[in-house]
Amino acid sequence: MIIVMKQGAGKEALAEVKKRIRELGYKPHVIHGDTRDVIGAVGDERGKTVLQSLESLPGVESVVPILKPYKLASREIKPEPSSFEIAPGLAIGGDRVVVMAGPCSVESETQIVETALAVKAAGATVLRGGAFKPRTSPYSFQGMEEDGLKLLAKAREASGLPIVTEVVNPGDVELVARYADILQIGARNVQNFALLKTVGRIDKPILLKRGMATTIQEYLMSAEYILAEGNRRVILCERGIRTFETATRNTLDISAVPVLKSLTHLPVTIDPSHATGHAHLVPSMCYAGVAAGADGLIVEVHPCPEKAASDGPQSLRPGEFAAMMAKLREFVKVAGKTL
Amino acid sequence: MIIVMKQGAGKEALAEVKKRIRELGYKPHVIHGDTRDVIGAVGDERGKTVLQSLESLPGVESVVPILKPYKLASREIKPEPSSFEIAPGLAIGGDRVVVMAGPCSVESETQIVETALAVKAAGATVLRGGAFKPRTSPYSFQGMEEDGLKLLAKAREASGLPIVTEVVNPGDVELVARYADILQIGARNVQNFALLKTVGRIDKPILLKRGMATTIQEYLMSAEYILAEGNRRVILCERGIRTFETATRNTLDISAVPVLKSLTHLPVTIDPSHATGHAHLVPSMCYAGVAAGADGLIVEVHPCPEKAASDGPQSLRPGEFAAMMAKLREFVKVAGKTL
């Protein structure tokens, strides 16, 4: 932590700050500048945000953090990328690009089973589908809940694909974990710390989506919540951030892929369906994601988007998905990986 | 809902869209333009976001919503402002500006009781204090939990001030409601719909903070979740949105006050402490909030900000708070209200 003193701050103010730094268990180290003093507080800052409060002392202009606040998620702790199984025989984080595909919401047995078979035929290796839906409106379809989970299990049986589905309430984690192979934490819950702690205690991989206004540092701190509880299988997912631009639903922060890969050992995926909000933009963003180094993709596919209960406009039809996958395979190869 | 057809979309595409609109229970109404057709879908759109999926039909360029998606929160349903008791004899939403003040976190009996007495003496009418703290880092102080609630109760006894405190987990709502007079839903949980539904079923006023990236429309939909469960005592709170500017912690969206007042009958407050992140900016933002028409303020006050367990830099000292309140009283008067 660097403490910047105000221009003209006197010796007493400096002495007071140094004293307080020592009280908090750090070692102060003063640099006398031309116009002001700067103090380095040496010691492990992580978990001690309390240093920030030094800003309230007289003569202090600002407090600038230096160390990254996450540990377990960091490449500094674990330099090599994490690769782990998300289903028997299927690992993420290595040479394989994992494609998770399926409808936004589970709507019926026919819908989910048909979609599962179609996306599998096209090369997807995980089936996605929502049973508990966090919807902006209380009047919108809220998901089939446990009935949806049962249909997902049927689709898994029919297709052999492992399933990923969202959980929104700490009280439902146990239930969802009974059915799902991978539990998803949605963008709106990325700082729902009660939920993060709960999924940190189960033995299933967690797909943690970035929030719409979550900085990369905050995002890794949310991952840290899960890791710190003991669950080391966290998959990151960039799904678009909120900006001023309205041509797309959100703005896919594609550079977050190499940024995250450089900061953390955790696998990084992207969700171009939620990011763009329009099906016609999804294929090119899938290609871009793989070219940028993503370890996986999450893609919405619906047999009949114009009748979808949610997110129709951003869903590919099975035929469009298959065409995208054929082209994707070539980009994946150039990226040095396989589907 | 307005459906805009692509330039050159043929008659069949138009017929298909009209058919689908009728199937969904709306009445299509076509306007033939110079270069393209536009279809109005007449009928109550609320709760039927499924119309959005028409965007997937051939020939459709875009689907533009017209009606506001909230009902119970709307001025159209209830034109006069809602005013309701938040504690015996203390109403919000009327002629009184309610000032809620206190520390970010409850840290000790001395700290909270002293602060309660100080803010009361200065004119605050509600005591705020956090017992369950949503913190970005798992290594930061997470709050005193039930012990903190007990100390809040002691401070209420000592000062006579009702208390507002945050709840972060649906499973804790009952517990928190046993102690608190007002339950706060924090910015990070504004779209934690499981939590919103749960607090919608209790008989206590809810202080619902706007999220950092929540549009005003989404925010009112979150209020609608609580209202729709039966709890009509929802207090809104603008607490800063996330923008590119880093001179302040967030950007206080002061115009949200008159915007909200024009759209909803619910009381609107502001939290300049979290919005700005710096104590020296808080007083002027309190004055601005009242001038803009706010029904209340939430202000962080700590007896010793440089030793605060959280959010020290944005906390006023009791003396600074008292000075601010003295000036505030004058602005409140010009605004035609009382403290």
Added chain:
Amino acid sequence: MIIVMKQGAGKEALAEVKKRIRELGYKPHVIHGDTRDVIGAVGDERGKTVLQSLESLPGVESVVPILKPYKLASREIKPEPSSFEIAPGLAIGGDRVVVMAGPCSVESETQIVETALAVKAAGATVLRGGAFKPRTSPYSFQGMEEDGLKLLAKAREASGLPIVTEVVNPGDVELVARYADILQIGARNVQNFALLKTVGRIDKPILLKRGMATTIQEYLMSAEYILAEGNRRVILCERGIRTFETATRNTLDISAVPVLKSLTHLPVTIDPSHATGHAHLVPSMCYAGVAAGADGLIVEVHPCPEKAASDGPQSLRPGEFAAMMAKLREFVKVAGKTL
């Protein structure tokens, strides 16, 4: 400037960075931390952004600026607020809140003279009106240009109000300065450095609007361009920043007022008309601006907003403006100033 080394960076990397710091005329000062080294580069950073390039050296993780990059605009150079005349007998930056009012565009003699008389009667002390209009569309009304300037001069004669009007091209500065009392640089030109340098060389006050995506630091650097050329009469104006929120045209960053007042000695005004984009929101934002400490307001007034050539929806009618001014007067008094 603080240079943060990577964890595990060797002694040679450190030596190389120190050498380069010395070559650039700074004094390196190393702090050996627990996990990494940090180097303070002591010396005046301003104008030497080249230090940033140290990030390209091996072993360097990041380069963190400490000093503010502006000088002439800074409170550190000139601690007391600047107050200067913008017209004979009318100073800004002192005890008076200067209200500049008028239409977005000058449209006709009747329109501008009538408006001038009306806003004067209501208490405005400067007339605003656009002759050169920067419009998003090449097909929109682009302003009356020199004819507009002539009409402004007539309105000044008729009302006695000094005039402020925008200049958009360095080649027009001389022309505009012949007519205007104050030259405005619009939000879109805040980093049009050729224009800033040109207005820095004339002897008229400059109203410099903040850009939609300009940080406060960048904004003060733009002011610095004008100041550095010798023109010390720069008036700042917060006019809304671009965010994700669409309920308002832009988001009025009201906390920029006290932030700017603490960093710079220059007068600070706000433009609630452009910020909100809706006339019904303007009065409360005027009150909030004054309560927040603004030295002036810029308000759009049009005799017939529904027929305005530009920005009708955000223009007050003369009667609405007069009503606003009556209430404003009370807020101004509480703020310790006069109109």
Added chain:
Amino acid sequence: MIIVMKQGAGKEALAEVKKRIRELGYKPHVIHGDTRDVIGAVGDERGKTVLQSLESLPGVESVVPILKPYKLASREIKPEPSSFEIAPGLAIGGDRVVVMAGPCSVESETQIVETALAVKAAGATVLRGGAFKPRTSPYSFQGMEEDGLKLLAKAREASGLPIVTEVVNPGDVELVARYADILQIGARNVQNFALLKTVGRIDKPILLKRGMATTIQEYLMSAEYILAEGNRRVILCERGIRTFETATRNTLDISAVPVLKSLTHLPVTIDPSHATGHAHLVPSMCYAGVAAGADGLIVEVHPCPEKAASDGPQSLRPGEFAAMMAKLREFVKVAGKTL
């Protein structure tokens, strides 16, 4: 344009709006809804933003534009992509991905000639280099101006590469056009309409960068300014937008590539150097850009980034650039194009 009436707006208000619509040359078409009326105003809206002013009429809730405001830039006017020469034998917008590479600033003959030869050897087909530099600080290096243009001309002679360089002042357009093959309008000048009109009158291709806070629609309107003056050779360039994320300098809006390609016939390029601000992120963003369908890339290359006068941290060394180009070639091939 769709005019949405307020709930309960009476017949007179409706009649007034209809009358005004007719006066403005449009045909009103009323849809009577369940709770409110909606009026479609049929006619070509482009260039008639004045309809927006109807929002000021009594009973009007909002005015919603339907048509896109640009014409010449639109795919509706010209469905097939524009491909045009930017130098003899070198076309953009077709099957070739054009790579423009070079230093941020021209610093010396050795620097620019060496870089030109190096980037050419690696496969670049255009040399970039700044002579007039728009810098945030007046104290930063402002470019070598005409001397820089002369050095660029020497580098063109030595390497055979055409050159692209920025112009910042309408008064310099003629000068810059004497040396440059392509003129660049930088992000800060995207709405410098005086400059846009001036370059619209010359016979050289224009590389128009998107601004940091420019929506895609506004961006195309800026292109329209150039096109409307007669210059049809406009190249678009996404270079990162300003968001809350600070891990990168800006956020590369990669989905802008397919969005722009669907809306306009103009060629679309990306600038990953300015977007990310860090050299180590540039290669993956180049790959992603090509995978997303970009027609070209602009990449900063400097022989010695740690000594660069500007933008060192985001510049690739020649060896890094060559390695990137080798990989890029494979992605370009999968994208169905050539370098």
